[in-house]
Amino acid sequence: MLYGPLIRRWLQQHDTPEADADDLAQEVLLVLARDLGDFDHNGRTGAFRLWVRSITANRLRDYWRARRSRPIDGLDDRLAQLEDPESELGRLCDREHDEFIVRRLMELIQPEFAPSTWNSFRLLVFEERPASEVAETLGLSVNAVLIAKSRVLRRLRQEGQGLVG
Numbered sequence: 001m002l003y004g005p006l007i008r009r010w011l012q013q014h015d016t017p018e019a020d021a022d023d024l025a026q027e028v029l030l031v032l033a034r035d036l037g038d039f040d041h042n043g044r045t046g047a048f049r050l051w052v053r054s055i056t057a058n059r060l061r062d063y064w065r066a067r068r069s070r071p072i073d074g075l076d077d078r079l080a081q082l083e084d085p086e087s088e089l090g091r092l093c094d095r096e097h098d099e100f101i102v103r104r105l106m107e108l109i110q111p112e113f114a115p116s117t118w119n120s121f122r123l124l125v126f127e128e129r130p131a132s133e134v135a136e137t138l139g140l141s142v143n144a145v146l147i148a149k150s151r152v153l154r155r156l157r158q159e160g161q162g163l164v165g
Contacts, residue, residue, distance in 0.1 A: 003052060004029060006100045010056050010093065014078060016063065024059050031055050049097045050085055057082045105159045113152060116140060120148035 007028050011021040032055065039051060057079040064075055081089035110118055116138055123134040124145065135142045 002101070002104060003032070006097060007052065007056055009096075010053070010082070011060065014060050014075070014082075016060065020063065024056075024063055027059050028052070028055050031059075049094065050083070053090075053093060054083050101160060102156070105156055109152070109155050109159055112155065113148075116144075117148040117151060120145040121152040124149045125153075 004025055008021050008025045011024050012018065016024060032052065039048070060079055061076070078089065081087040082093060084090045085094065113121075119138055120134055120140065123129045123137065124131060129137075131142045131145050134140075135145045138145070140148075
């Protein structure tokens with residue numbers, strides 16, 4: 001599933017051992033799959049990612065409460081911040097979410113494009129090189145480079161609709 005690695009990363013950021021993080025991530029994914037039909041977006045940007053983080057925070061609370069032998073210094077506060085989209089941690093998680101989803105979407109769509117199209121996009125967007133320089137480097141016209149960028153961005157938007165803010 002798309003969200004599995006991101007959920008595991010959030011779990012491990014809260015001192016969850018790797019083996020337990022895998023189990024907890026599976027629990028979170030099961031809840032998501034089970035309750036997805038009841039999820040109500042209400043037109044709010046970021047509602048799904050906040051829902052995922054809330055489920056993750058609740059599973060972490062349950063996990064650490066069941067293991068009372070370990071001190072839980074500040075855990076409740078950290079988990080509340082994880083759930084709060086306005087907190088520093090919430091904003092950090094939103095940024096991490098968006099970067100993760102974009103990287104994953106790019107991996108999924110890259111095979112759909114010719115190498116020259118993909119390289120035009122990469123050089124323009126990620127290396128921020130001028131279109132004229134990219135065109136010269138790749139032996140294309142400036143127009144072809146700009147069209148390539150547009151095609152990849154359009155496909156990314158289609159694939160990522162509703163996933164990234």
